[in-house]
Amino acid sequence: MKAVVTVMPKQSVLDPQGAAVAQAMRHHGLESVGKVRVGKSIEIELPAEPDESTLHGLCRDLLSNPVIEDYTLEIVR
């Protein structure tokens, strides 16, 4: 069993890394590219069915900064 946590900067937060990637993509031949945002993807191997509320607690407290980031938690069975 696996949990995949995706942590992205909030829409309202400036993402300079994303802006730099968008600029580089335009220079590499994809002129039409719009907004780009760069976040983290965290794959967690779990031996058994996890307690989802524990996982959400860890996402909030450890894996993301709720002031500037949103996360999504996906459990892959």
Place this chain on the structure above:
Amino acid sequence: MKAVVTVMPKQSVLDPQGAAVAQAMRHHGLESVGKVRVGKSIEIELPAEPDESTLHGLCRDLLSNPVIEDYTLEIVR
């Protein structure tokens, strides 16, 4: 239209950030956690149907380091 590129360290490559996250999760009450890998998630806004081969080229040349990382490209319509 949106493209989501997920870049993860290859299985054979040491991922110290993932090891640190696994250790921290154990200390925060999830003792059973297995291997953790930390990668990047890149969301790209595109105005129209993109040329997939151009996007794959950019993933290879710009967004990932093929020596130590694998990427997946997902187009969300």
